[in-house]
Amino acid sequence: MGDKKMFDLSRRIALVTAGGHGIGREYCIALAEFGADVVCNDIDASLAKETIEIVKPYGHRALTIQADVSKQNEVDQMVKRTIDEFGRVDILFCNAGIMNPLVPLHELAVEDWDRVVEVNLTSMFLCMRAVLPIMLKQGKGSIISTSSVAGIKAGNAPLSHCYGATKAGMIGFMKHAAVTYARNGIRINAIAPGLHDTKPVGLKLSLEESEKLMKSVERSIPMGRFAEPREIRGLAVFLASDASSYITGQVFATDGGVTA
Ligand SMILES: NC(=O)c1ccc[n+]([C@@H]2O[C@H](COP(=O)([O-])OP(=O)(O)OC[C@H]3O[C@@H](n4cnc5c(N)ncnc54)[C@H](O)[C@@H]3O)[C@@H](O)[C@H]2O)c1
Numbered sequence: 001m002g003d004k005k006m007f008d009l010s011r012r013i014a015l016v017t018a019g020g021h022g023i024g025r026e027y028c029i030a031l032a033e034f035g036a037d038v039v040c041n042d043i044d045a046s047l048a049k050e051t052i053e054i055v056k057p058y059g060h061r062a063l064t065i066q067a068d069v070s071k072q073n074e075v076d077q078m079v080k081r082t083i084d085e086f087g088r089v090d091i092l093f094c095n096a097g098i099m100n101p102l103v104p105l106h107e108l109a110v111e112d113w114d115r116v117v118e119v120n121l122t123s124m125f126l127c128m129r130a131v132l133p134i135m136l137k138q139g140k141g142s143i144i145s146t147s148s149v150a151g152i153k154a155g156n157a158p159l160s161h162c163y164g165a166t167k168a169g170m171i172g173f174m175k176h177a178a179v180t181y182a183r184n185g186i187r188i189n190a191i192a193p194g195l196h197d198t199k200p201v202g203l204k205l206s207l208e209e210s211e212k213l214m215k216s217v218e219r220s221i222p223m224g225r226f227a228e229p230r231e232i233r234g235l236a237v238f239l240a241s242d243a244s245s246y247i248t249g250q251v252f253a254t255d256g257g258v259t260a
Helices: 003-007 022-033 045-058 072-086 110-138 161-180 207-219 229-240
Strands: 013-016 037-042 062-066 091-094 141-146 186-193 251-254
Touching (some): 013 022, 022 091, 072 110, 091 229, 186 229
Parallel strands (some): 091 141, 141 186, 186 251
Protein backbone atom coordinates (compact mmCIF):
# COMPACT_ATOMS: atom_id res chain seq x y z
CA MET A 1 0.00 0.00 0.00
CA GLY A 2 1.39 3.38 -0.99
CA ASP A 3 1.55 5.82 1.89
CA LYS A 4 -1.03 8.15 0.38
CA LYS A 5 -3.59 5.33 0.41
CA MET A 6 -3.34 4.77 4.15
CA PHE A 7 -6.20 7.22 4.78
CA ASP A 8 -8.36 5.75 2.02
CA LEU A 9 -11.75 4.54 3.25
CA SER A 10 -13.09 3.28 -0.08
CA ARG A 11 -15.44 0.32 0.27
CA ARG A 12 -15.51 0.70 4.07
CA ILE A 13 -18.91 0.85 5.75
CA ALA A 14 -19.09 3.41 8.54
CA LEU A 15 -21.88 3.60 11.11
CA VAL A 16 -22.03 6.91 12.99
CA THR A 17 -24.41 7.34 15.91
CA ALA A 18 -25.94 10.77 16.48
CA GLY A 19 -24.63 11.83 13.09
CA GLY A 20 -27.43 14.31 12.46
CA HIS A 21 -25.73 17.32 13.98
CA GLY A 22 -22.48 18.75 15.31
CA ILE A 23 -19.48 16.49 15.70
CA GLY A 24 -21.32 13.42 14.37
CA ARG A 25 -22.16 15.28 11.18
CA GLU A 26 -18.48 16.23 10.83
CA TYR A 27 -17.53 12.56 11.17
CA CYS A 28 -20.00 11.61 8.41
CA ILE A 29 -18.67 14.28 6.05
CA ALA A 30 -15.02 13.36 6.67
CA LEU A 31 -15.63 9.63 6.26
CA ALA A 32 -17.50 10.16 2.99
CA GLU A 33 -14.83 12.53 1.71
CA PHE A 34 -12.23 9.80 2.22
CA GLY A 35 -14.38 7.23 0.41
CA ALA A 36 -16.57 5.46 2.97
CA ASP A 37 -20.21 4.50 2.63
CA VAL A 38 -21.92 6.18 5.56
CA VAL A 39 -24.82 5.09 7.73
CA CYS A 40 -25.97 8.10 9.70
CA ASN A 41 -27.99 7.32 12.81
CA ASP A 42 -29.85 9.91 14.82
CA ILE A 43 -32.81 10.00 17.18
CA ASP A 44 -34.05 12.87 14.99
CA ALA A 45 -34.74 11.58 11.48
CA SER A 46 -34.82 15.03 9.87
CA LEU A 47 -31.34 15.92 11.20
CA ALA A 48 -29.94 12.61 9.93
CA LYS A 49 -31.48 13.34 6.53
CA GLU A 50 -29.84 16.78 6.46
CA THR A 51 -26.45 15.15 7.07
CA ILE A 52 -26.98 12.61 4.33
CA GLU A 53 -27.90 15.37 1.86
CA ILE A 54 -24.51 16.98 2.63
CA VAL A 55 -22.69 13.67 2.29
CA LYS A 56 -24.35 12.41 -0.94
CA PRO A 57 -22.32 14.58 -3.35
CA TYR A 58 -19.20 12.57 -2.40
CA GLY A 59 -20.81 9.83 -4.47
CA HIS A 60 -20.79 6.90 -2.07
CA ARG A 61 -23.71 5.01 -0.60
CA ALA A 62 -25.45 6.75 2.28
CA LEU A 63 -28.28 5.70 4.56
CA THR A 64 -30.09 7.20 7.54
CA ILE A 65 -31.40 5.13 10.42
CA GLN A 66 -33.54 6.71 13.09
CA ALA A 67 -32.90 5.11 16.49
CA ASP A 68 -32.45 6.06 20.11
CA VAL A 69 -29.12 4.36 20.76
CA SER A 70 -29.78 4.13 24.48
CA LYS A 71 -32.39 1.42 23.73
CA GLN A 72 -31.20 -2.13 23.10
CA ASN A 73 -33.95 -3.10 20.63
CA GLU A 74 -33.41 0.06 18.57
CA VAL A 75 -29.63 -0.48 18.46
CA ASP A 76 -30.05 -4.12 17.43
CA GLN A 77 -32.48 -3.09 14.68
CA MET A 78 -30.09 -0.34 13.52
CA VAL A 79 -27.19 -2.78 13.19
CA LYS A 80 -29.38 -5.42 11.51
CA ARG A 81 -30.58 -2.84 8.97
CA THR A 82 -26.96 -1.81 8.29
CA ILE A 83 -26.01 -5.43 7.64
CA ASP A 84 -29.10 -6.03 5.48
CA GLU A 85 -28.18 -3.01 3.32
CA PHE A 86 -24.38 -3.12 3.28
CA GLY A 87 -23.32 -6.56 4.58
CA ARG A 88 -20.61 -5.35 6.96
CA VAL A 89 -19.53 -2.68 9.45
CA ASP A 90 -15.90 -1.58 9.19
CA ILE A 91 -16.06 1.58 11.26
CA LEU A 92 -18.28 2.39 14.23
CA PHE A 93 -18.42 5.83 15.82
CA CYS A 94 -20.12 5.76 19.23
CA ASN A 95 -20.85 9.45 19.27
CA ALA A 96 -24.22 9.97 20.97
CA GLY A 97 -23.94 12.10 24.06
CA ILE A 98 -25.91 14.62 26.06
CA MET A 99 -24.92 17.09 28.77
CA ASN A 100 -26.42 16.89 32.24
CA PRO A 101 -28.57 19.83 33.38
CA LEU A 102 -26.12 22.47 34.59
CA VAL A 103 -27.11 22.45 38.27
CA PRO A 104 -24.98 21.60 41.30
CA LEU A 105 -24.60 17.86 41.85
CA HIS A 106 -26.80 17.84 44.97
CA GLU A 107 -29.68 19.31 42.93
CA LEU A 108 -29.42 16.87 40.03
CA ALA A 109 -32.54 14.70 39.65
CA VAL A 110 -31.92 10.97 39.67
CA GLU A 111 -33.84 10.63 36.37
CA ASP A 112 -31.43 13.15 34.77
CA TRP A 113 -28.45 11.15 36.03
CA ASP A 114 -29.97 7.95 34.61
CA ARG A 115 -30.72 9.48 31.20
CA VAL A 116 -27.20 10.91 30.78
CA VAL A 117 -25.67 7.54 31.74
CA GLU A 118 -27.96 5.72 29.29
CA VAL A 119 -27.33 8.00 26.33
CA ASN A 120 -23.59 8.51 26.88
CA LEU A 121 -22.31 5.25 28.34
CA THR A 122 -24.92 2.50 27.97
CA SER A 123 -25.32 3.38 24.27
CA MET A 124 -21.62 2.69 23.71
CA PHE A 125 -21.97 -0.74 25.32
CA LEU A 126 -25.12 -1.52 23.31
CA CYS A 127 -23.61 -0.43 19.98
CA MET A 128 -20.36 -2.32 20.58
CA ARG A 129 -22.28 -5.37 21.81
CA ALA A 130 -24.21 -5.43 18.53
CA VAL A 131 -21.28 -4.63 16.20
CA LEU A 132 -18.42 -6.63 17.74
CA PRO A 133 -19.71 -10.06 16.58
CA ILE A 134 -19.75 -8.69 13.01
CA MET A 135 -16.24 -7.28 13.30
CA LEU A 136 -15.04 -10.55 14.84
CA LYS A 137 -16.32 -12.43 11.77
CA GLN A 138 -14.69 -9.87 9.48
CA GLY A 139 -11.41 -10.08 11.46
CA LYS A 140 -11.18 -6.32 11.18
CA GLY A 141 -12.80 -3.14 12.44
CA SER A 142 -12.21 0.24 13.99
CA ILE A 143 -14.36 1.58 16.81
CA ILE A 144 -14.09 5.18 17.92
CA SER A 145 -16.01 6.72 20.78
CA THR A 146 -16.54 10.42 21.39
CA SER A 147 -15.52 11.03 24.97
CA SER A 148 -14.65 14.56 26.13
CA VAL A 149 -11.94 16.52 27.90
CA ALA A 150 -14.50 16.58 30.71
CA GLY A 151 -13.76 12.86 31.11
CA ILE A 152 -10.08 13.64 31.67
CA LYS A 153 -10.10 16.91 33.55
CA ALA A 154 -12.73 18.69 35.65
CA GLY A 155 -11.17 22.16 35.84
CA ASN A 156 -12.65 23.74 32.74
CA ALA A 157 -15.97 21.92 32.52
CA PRO A 158 -18.07 23.56 35.25
CA LEU A 159 -21.08 21.59 36.56
CA SER A 160 -20.35 18.71 34.20
CA HIS A 161 -20.31 16.12 37.03
CA CYS A 162 -22.53 13.39 35.59
CA TYR A 163 -21.45 14.14 32.02
CA GLY A 164 -17.77 13.98 33.06
CA ALA A 165 -18.34 10.69 34.89
CA THR A 166 -19.86 9.09 31.79
CA LYS A 167 -17.10 10.46 29.56
CA ALA A 168 -14.43 9.06 31.92
CA GLY A 169 -16.38 5.80 31.96
CA MET A 170 -16.30 5.71 28.16
CA ILE A 171 -12.50 5.93 28.27
CA GLY A 172 -12.24 3.10 30.80
CA PHE A 173 -14.64 0.93 28.84
CA MET A 174 -12.80 1.68 25.59
CA LYS A 175 -9.47 0.58 27.11
CA HIS A 176 -10.83 -2.69 28.47
CA ALA A 177 -12.52 -3.49 25.16
CA ALA A 178 -9.39 -2.53 23.19
CA VAL A 179 -7.25 -5.00 25.13
CA THR A 180 -9.89 -7.75 24.86
CA TYR A 181 -10.15 -7.52 21.06
CA ALA A 182 -6.58 -6.46 20.21
CA ARG A 183 -5.74 -9.87 18.68
CA ASN A 184 -8.89 -9.94 16.58
CA GLY A 185 -7.97 -7.12 14.22
CA ILE A 186 -10.34 -4.75 16.01
CA ARG A 187 -8.95 -1.42 17.19
CA ILE A 188 -10.86 0.67 19.71
CA ASN A 189 -9.94 4.27 20.53
CA ALA A 190 -11.51 7.45 21.86
CA ILE A 191 -11.56 11.06 20.79
CA ALA A 192 -11.79 13.58 23.63
CA PRO A 193 -12.91 16.87 22.11
CA GLY A 194 -12.56 20.15 23.90
CA LEU A 195 -15.28 22.69 23.23
CA HIS A 196 -16.33 22.62 19.59
CA ASP A 197 -18.62 25.34 18.46
CA THR A 198 -21.43 22.99 17.40
CA LYS A 199 -24.35 24.88 19.00
CA PRO A 200 -25.46 21.72 20.82
CA VAL A 201 -29.11 20.87 20.27
CA GLY A 202 -29.79 19.55 23.76
CA LEU A 203 -28.25 22.17 26.07
CA LYS A 204 -31.05 24.09 27.81
CA LEU A 205 -29.56 27.47 28.76
CA SER A 206 -30.69 31.02 28.19
CA LEU A 207 -28.59 32.96 25.66
CA GLU A 208 -27.19 35.13 28.45
CA GLU A 209 -26.28 32.12 30.65
CA SER A 210 -24.75 30.31 27.74
CA GLU A 211 -22.66 33.31 26.62
CA LYS A 212 -21.37 33.84 30.17
CA LEU A 213 -20.41 30.18 30.54
CA MET A 214 -18.81 30.02 27.09
CA LYS A 215 -16.71 33.16 27.67
CA SER A 216 -15.30 31.84 30.95
CA VAL A 217 -14.47 28.47 29.37
CA GLU A 218 -12.93 30.10 26.30
CA ARG A 219 -10.54 32.13 28.48
CA SER A 220 -9.19 28.89 29.99
CA ILE A 221 -8.21 27.35 26.63
CA PRO A 222 -4.47 27.74 25.93
CA MET A 223 -5.15 28.39 22.21
CA GLY A 224 -7.67 31.03 23.30
CA ARG A 225 -10.55 29.85 21.14
CA PHE A 226 -13.11 27.09 20.66
CA ALA A 227 -12.60 24.58 17.88
CA GLU A 228 -14.44 24.88 14.60
CA PRO A 229 -16.55 21.70 14.25
CA ARG A 230 -14.59 20.69 11.13
CA GLU A 231 -11.33 20.56 13.11
CA ILE A 232 -12.38 17.14 14.42
CA ARG A 233 -12.33 15.61 10.93
CA GLY A 234 -8.62 14.79 10.61
CA LEU A 235 -8.49 12.76 13.80
CA ALA A 236 -11.67 10.91 12.86
CA VAL A 237 -10.25 9.83 9.49
CA PHE A 238 -6.90 8.93 11.05
CA LEU A 239 -8.49 6.64 13.66
CA ALA A 240 -10.98 5.10 11.22
CA SER A 241 -8.31 4.32 8.62
CA ASP A 242 -5.27 2.09 8.28
CA ALA A 243 -3.11 5.15 9.04
CA SER A 244 -3.62 4.23 12.72
CA SER A 245 -3.18 0.46 12.22
CA TYR A 246 -0.95 -0.02 15.32
CA ILE A 247 -3.01 2.20 17.64
CA THR A 248 -5.57 0.80 20.05
CA GLY A 249 -6.80 1.62 23.54
CA GLN A 250 -5.81 5.28 23.29
CA VAL A 251 -7.57 8.53 23.95
CA PHE A 252 -6.77 11.53 21.76
CA ALA A 253 -7.67 14.99 23.00
CA THR A 254 -8.39 17.65 20.40
CA ASP A 255 -8.72 20.56 22.76
CA GLY A 256 -6.48 23.53 21.96
CA GLY A 257 -4.11 22.51 24.76
CA VAL A 258 -6.60 22.19 27.63
CA THR A 259 -5.31 18.82 28.84
CA ALA A 260 -1.63 19.58 28.12
N1 LIG B 1 -19.53 20.00 21.02
C1 LIG B 1 -18.56 19.91 21.90
O1 LIG B 1 -17.91 20.91 22.23
C2 LIG B 1 -18.21 18.59 22.51
C3 LIG B 1 -17.10 18.53 23.36
C4 LIG B 1 -16.75 17.31 23.92
C5 LIG B 1 -17.48 16.16 23.62
N2 LIG B 1 -18.56 16.28 22.80
C6 LIG B 1 -19.30 15.04 22.53
O2 LIG B 1 -19.48 14.91 21.14
C7 LIG B 1 -20.70 14.21 20.88
C8 LIG B 1 -21.54 15.05 19.95
O3 LIG B 1 -21.75 16.31 20.56
P1 LIG B 1 -22.27 17.57 19.73
O4 LIG B 1 -21.88 18.79 20.46
O5 LIG B 1 -21.89 17.39 18.32
O6 LIG B 1 -23.84 17.38 19.93
P2 LIG B 1 -25.05 18.09 19.19
O7 LIG B 1 -25.97 18.53 20.28
O8 LIG B 1 -24.58 19.10 18.20
O9 LIG B 1 -25.72 16.89 18.39
C9 LIG B 1 -26.11 15.76 19.07
C10 LIG B 1 -26.89 14.85 18.14
O10 LIG B 1 -27.19 13.68 18.90
C11 LIG B 1 -28.52 13.29 18.61
N3 LIG B 1 -28.96 12.44 19.73
C12 LIG B 1 -29.22 12.82 21.00
N4 LIG B 1 -29.58 11.76 21.73
C13 LIG B 1 -29.57 10.68 20.91
C14 LIG B 1 -29.85 9.30 21.09
N5 LIG B 1 -30.26 8.82 22.27
N6 LIG B 1 -29.72 8.46 20.04
C15 LIG B 1 -29.31 8.93 18.81
N7 LIG B 1 -29.05 10.23 18.59
C16 LIG B 1 -29.16 11.10 19.63
C17 LIG B 1 -29.24 14.62 18.49
O11 LIG B 1 -30.49 14.49 17.81
C18 LIG B 1 -28.22 15.45 17.70
O12 LIG B 1 -28.35 15.28 16.31
C19 LIG B 1 -21.34 13.97 22.24
O13 LIG B 1 -21.00 12.69 22.71
C20 LIG B 1 -20.71 15.02 23.11
O14 LIG B 1 -20.70 14.67 24.46
C21 LIG B 1 -18.96 17.45 22.25
